Amino acid sequence: MSAQHVGSGEIITWQVGNCYLGSVLVAHSDHGVCAVLPGDSTEGLLADLAGRFPGAQLQHSETSSEDWFSEVMDYLVDSRHTLGVDLDLRGTEFQRRVWQTLRTIPSGSRASYAEVARKVGVPSGSRAVAGACAANHLAVLVPCHRVVRSDGSLSGYRWGESRKRALLNHEQALSDR
CATH class of the missing domain: 1.10.10.10 (Winged helix-like DNA-binding domain superfamily/Winged helix DNA-binding domain)
Structure with missing residues:
Protein backbone atom coordinates (compact mmCIF):
# COMPACT_ATOMS: atom_id res chain seq x y z
CA MET A 1 0.00 0.00 0.00
CA SER A 2 1.42 3.39 -0.86
CA ALA A 3 1.98 5.93 1.88
CA GLN A 4 -0.96 8.09 0.91
CA HIS A 5 -3.24 5.37 -0.50
CA VAL A 6 -6.89 5.86 0.27
CA GLY A 7 -8.72 4.03 -2.46
CA SER A 8 -12.13 5.15 -3.49
CA GLY A 9 -14.52 2.68 -1.97
CA GLU A 10 -12.02 1.26 0.50
CA ILE A 11 -13.96 -0.09 3.48
CA ILE A 12 -12.91 1.13 6.91
CA THR A 13 -14.73 -0.44 9.83
CA TRP A 14 -15.01 1.49 13.09
CA GLN A 15 -16.22 1.25 16.67
CA VAL A 16 -16.35 3.74 19.54
CA GLY A 17 -15.54 2.98 23.17
CA ASN A 18 -14.93 5.01 26.30
CA CYS A 19 -11.96 5.25 28.64
CA TYR A 20 -10.14 7.87 30.73
CA LEU A 21 -9.50 9.82 27.48
CA GLY A 22 -13.23 10.18 26.79
CA SER A 23 -14.73 8.67 23.67
CA VAL A 24 -12.27 6.80 21.44
CA LEU A 25 -12.93 5.78 17.86
CA VAL A 26 -10.91 2.81 16.62
CA ALA A 27 -10.91 2.11 12.87
CA HIS A 28 -9.64 -0.89 10.92
CA SER A 29 -8.81 -1.37 7.24
CA ASP A 30 -7.83 -4.52 5.36
CA HIS A 31 -4.24 -3.74 6.42
CA GLY A 32 -4.76 -3.22 10.17
CA VAL A 33 -5.79 -0.57 12.66
CA CYS A 34 -5.66 2.69 10.73
CA ALA A 35 -7.00 5.20 13.27
CA VAL A 36 -7.34 5.66 17.01
CA LEU A 37 -9.00 9.01 17.63
CA PRO A 38 -9.95 10.33 21.08
CA GLY A 39 -12.65 12.98 21.23
CA ASP A 40 -15.82 14.21 22.80
CA SER A 41 -18.59 12.83 20.60
CA THR A 42 -19.18 10.03 18.12
CA GLU A 43 -20.31 12.59 15.52
CA GLY A 44 -17.11 14.60 15.86
CA LEU A 45 -14.97 11.47 15.73
CA LEU A 46 -16.72 10.24 12.57
CA ALA A 47 -16.19 13.64 10.94
CA ASP A 48 -12.49 13.43 11.85
CA LEU A 49 -12.25 9.88 10.44
CA ALA A 50 -14.02 10.90 7.21
CA GLY A 51 -11.62 13.82 6.79
CA ARG A 52 -8.60 11.57 7.25
CA PHE A 53 -9.84 8.93 4.81
CA PRO A 54 -11.69 10.71 2.00
CA GLY A 55 -13.23 8.34 -0.51
CA ALA A 56 -13.42 5.45 1.95
CA GLN A 57 -16.67 3.77 2.92
CA LEU A 58 -16.97 4.09 6.69
CA GLN A 59 -18.82 1.15 8.16
CA HIS A 60 -19.81 0.71 11.80
CA SER A 61 -18.80 -2.75 13.01
CA GLU A 62 -21.73 -5.12 13.39
CA THR A 63 -19.78 -7.12 15.97
CA SER A 64 -19.29 -5.55 19.38
CA SER A 65 -16.33 -7.75 20.23
CA GLU A 66 -13.97 -7.31 17.27
CA ASP A 67 -10.53 -8.55 18.30
CA TRP A 68 -8.79 -5.44 16.91
CA PHE A 69 -11.10 -3.17 18.89
CA SER A 70 -10.71 -5.10 22.16
CA GLU A 71 -6.93 -5.24 21.71
CA VAL A 72 -6.67 -1.47 21.23
CA MET A 73 -8.98 -0.67 24.15
CA ASP A 74 -6.94 -3.01 26.40
CA TYR A 75 -3.74 -1.29 25.24
CA LEU A 76 -5.22 2.10 26.14
CA VAL A 77 -5.69 0.81 29.68
CA ASP A 78 -2.14 -0.57 29.91
CA SER A 79 0.36 0.43 27.21
CA ARG A 80 3.16 -1.58 28.84
CA HIS A 81 1.88 -4.69 27.05
CA THR A 82 2.80 -5.64 23.52
CA LEU A 83 0.20 -4.56 21.02
CA GLY A 84 -1.08 -7.61 19.16
CA VAL A 85 -2.65 -6.02 16.07
CA ASP A 86 -1.27 -4.92 12.73
CA LEU A 87 -1.07 -1.18 12.15
CA ASP A 88 -1.94 0.51 8.87
CA LEU A 89 0.49 3.46 9.03
CA ARG A 90 -0.23 5.95 6.26
CA GLY A 91 2.15 8.81 5.78
CA THR A 92 5.29 9.93 4.07
Whole structure:
Protein backbone atom coordinates (compact mmCIF):
# COMPACT_ATOMS: atom_id res chain seq x y z
CA MET A 1 0.00 0.00 0.00
CA SER A 2 1.42 3.39 -0.86
CA ALA A 3 1.98 5.93 1.88
CA GLN A 4 -0.96 8.09 0.91
CA HIS A 5 -3.24 5.37 -0.50
CA VAL A 6 -6.89 5.86 0.27
CA GLY A 7 -8.72 4.03 -2.46
CA SER A 8 -12.13 5.15 -3.49
CA GLY A 9 -14.52 2.68 -1.97
CA GLU A 10 -12.02 1.26 0.50
CA ILE A 11 -13.96 -0.09 3.48
CA ILE A 12 -12.91 1.13 6.91
CA THR A 13 -14.73 -0.44 9.83
CA TRP A 14 -15.01 1.49 13.09
CA GLN A 15 -16.22 1.25 16.67
CA VAL A 16 -16.35 3.74 19.54
CA GLY A 17 -15.54 2.98 23.17
CA ASN A 18 -14.93 5.01 26.30
CA CYS A 19 -11.96 5.25 28.64
CA TYR A 20 -10.14 7.87 30.73
CA LEU A 21 -9.50 9.82 27.48
CA GLY A 22 -13.23 10.18 26.79
CA SER A 23 -14.73 8.67 23.67
CA VAL A 24 -12.27 6.80 21.44
CA LEU A 25 -12.93 5.78 17.86
CA VAL A 26 -10.91 2.81 16.62
CA ALA A 27 -10.91 2.11 12.87
CA HIS A 28 -9.64 -0.89 10.92
CA SER A 29 -8.81 -1.37 7.24
CA ASP A 30 -7.83 -4.52 5.36
CA HIS A 31 -4.24 -3.74 6.42
CA GLY A 32 -4.76 -3.22 10.17
CA VAL A 33 -5.79 -0.57 12.66
CA CYS A 34 -5.66 2.69 10.73
CA ALA A 35 -7.00 5.20 13.27
CA VAL A 36 -7.34 5.66 17.01
CA LEU A 37 -9.00 9.01 17.63
CA PRO A 38 -9.95 10.33 21.08
CA GLY A 39 -12.65 12.98 21.23
CA ASP A 40 -15.82 14.21 22.80
CA SER A 41 -18.59 12.83 20.60
CA THR A 42 -19.18 10.03 18.12
CA GLU A 43 -20.31 12.59 15.52
CA GLY A 44 -17.11 14.60 15.86
CA LEU A 45 -14.97 11.47 15.73
CA LEU A 46 -16.72 10.24 12.57
CA ALA A 47 -16.19 13.64 10.94
CA ASP A 48 -12.49 13.43 11.85
CA LEU A 49 -12.25 9.88 10.44
CA ALA A 50 -14.02 10.90 7.21
CA GLY A 51 -11.62 13.82 6.79
CA ARG A 52 -8.60 11.57 7.25
CA PHE A 53 -9.84 8.93 4.81
CA PRO A 54 -11.69 10.71 2.00
CA GLY A 55 -13.23 8.34 -0.51
CA ALA A 56 -13.42 5.45 1.95
CA GLN A 57 -16.67 3.77 2.92
CA LEU A 58 -16.97 4.09 6.69
CA GLN A 59 -18.82 1.15 8.16
CA HIS A 60 -19.81 0.71 11.80
CA SER A 61 -18.80 -2.75 13.01
CA GLU A 62 -21.73 -5.12 13.39
CA THR A 63 -19.78 -7.12 15.97
CA SER A 64 -19.29 -5.55 19.38
CA SER A 65 -16.33 -7.75 20.23
CA GLU A 66 -13.97 -7.31 17.27
CA ASP A 67 -10.53 -8.55 18.30
CA TRP A 68 -8.79 -5.44 16.91
CA PHE A 69 -11.10 -3.17 18.89
CA SER A 70 -10.71 -5.10 22.16
CA GLU A 71 -6.93 -5.24 21.71
CA VAL A 72 -6.67 -1.47 21.23
CA MET A 73 -8.98 -0.67 24.15
CA ASP A 74 -6.94 -3.01 26.40
CA TYR A 75 -3.74 -1.29 25.24
CA LEU A 76 -5.22 2.10 26.14
CA VAL A 77 -5.69 0.81 29.68
CA ASP A 78 -2.14 -0.57 29.91
CA SER A 79 0.36 0.43 27.21
CA ARG A 80 3.16 -1.58 28.84
CA HIS A 81 1.88 -4.69 27.05
CA THR A 82 2.80 -5.64 23.52
CA LEU A 83 0.20 -4.56 21.02
CA GLY A 84 -1.08 -7.61 19.16
CA VAL A 85 -2.65 -6.02 16.07
CA ASP A 86 -1.27 -4.92 12.73
CA LEU A 87 -1.07 -1.18 12.15
CA ASP A 88 -1.94 0.51 8.87
CA LEU A 89 0.49 3.46 9.03
CA ARG A 90 -0.23 5.95 6.26
CA GLY A 91 2.15 8.81 5.78
CA THR A 92 5.29 9.93 4.07
CA GLU A 93 8.51 7.98 4.45
CA PHE A 94 9.76 10.58 6.97
CA GLN A 95 6.52 10.44 9.00
CA ARG A 96 6.67 6.64 9.15
CA ARG A 97 10.32 6.81 10.33
CA VAL A 98 9.29 9.23 13.09
CA TRP A 99 6.32 7.05 14.07
CA GLN A 100 8.48 3.93 14.22
CA THR A 101 10.95 5.81 16.43
CA LEU A 102 8.13 6.97 18.73
CA ARG A 103 7.06 3.37 19.16
CA THR A 104 10.47 2.63 20.74
CA ILE A 105 9.90 5.13 23.57
CA PRO A 106 8.82 2.98 26.54
CA SER A 107 5.55 3.58 28.34
CA GLY A 108 6.17 5.98 31.22
CA SER A 109 9.12 7.61 29.44
CA ARG A 110 9.47 10.81 27.45
CA ALA A 111 11.73 12.12 24.69
CA SER A 112 12.21 15.60 23.31
CA TYR A 113 11.44 16.59 19.74
CA ALA A 114 15.19 17.19 19.29
CA GLU A 115 16.03 13.67 20.56
CA VAL A 116 13.57 12.12 18.13
CA ALA A 117 14.94 14.28 15.29
CA ARG A 118 18.45 13.03 16.01
CA LYS A 119 17.27 9.40 16.12
CA VAL A 120 15.65 9.70 12.68
CA GLY A 121 18.82 11.27 11.28
CA VAL A 122 17.65 14.88 10.96
CA PRO A 123 19.32 16.68 13.90
CA SER A 124 17.80 20.05 12.98
CA GLY A 125 14.36 18.55 12.30
CA SER A 126 12.49 19.22 15.56
CA ARG A 127 9.72 21.09 13.73
CA ALA A 128 9.41 18.34 11.15
CA VAL A 129 9.09 15.81 13.98
CA ALA A 130 6.35 17.94 15.53
CA GLY A 131 4.58 17.96 12.16
CA ALA A 132 4.81 14.17 11.94
CA CYS A 133 3.36 13.90 15.44
CA ALA A 134 0.46 16.15 14.44
CA ALA A 135 -0.23 13.96 11.37
CA ASN A 136 -0.45 10.76 13.43
CA HIS A 137 -3.77 8.87 13.04
CA LEU A 138 -3.02 6.37 15.80
CA ALA A 139 -3.23 8.07 19.19
CA VAL A 140 -1.42 6.13 21.93
CA LEU A 141 -0.45 3.27 19.56
CA VAL A 142 2.03 5.67 17.97
CA PRO A 143 2.85 7.50 21.21
CA CYS A 144 3.36 11.08 20.07
CA HIS A 145 2.12 12.08 23.54
CA ARG A 146 5.52 10.94 24.90
CA VAL A 147 7.30 13.72 22.98
CA VAL A 148 7.86 16.93 24.94
CA ARG A 149 9.89 20.11 24.67
CA SER A 150 13.63 19.98 25.43
CA ASP A 151 12.98 21.53 28.85
CA GLY A 152 10.52 18.71 29.65
CA SER A 153 7.41 20.86 29.43
CA LEU A 154 4.36 19.78 27.49
CA SER A 155 3.70 21.21 24.08
CA GLY A 156 0.74 20.96 21.76
CA TYR A 157 -1.07 17.71 21.19
CA ARG A 158 -3.48 17.02 18.35
CA TRP A 159 -6.13 15.80 20.80
CA GLY A 160 -5.59 18.48 23.45
CA GLU A 161 -2.99 19.15 26.09
CA SER A 162 -5.27 17.85 28.84
CA ARG A 163 -5.41 14.44 27.11
CA LYS A 164 -1.63 14.48 26.70
CA ARG A 165 -1.24 15.16 30.42
CA ALA A 166 -3.77 12.43 31.26
CA LEU A 167 -1.88 9.92 29.08
CA LEU A 168 1.49 10.77 30.58
CA ASN A 169 0.11 10.65 34.15
CA HIS A 170 -1.65 7.34 33.46
CA GLU A 171 1.50 5.77 32.05
CA GLN A 172 3.63 7.12 34.90
CA ALA A 173 1.22 5.63 37.44
CA LEU A 174 1.51 2.25 35.69
CA SER A 175 5.31 2.50 35.72
CA ASP A 176 5.33 3.31 39.44
CA ARG A 177 3.47 0.08 40.29
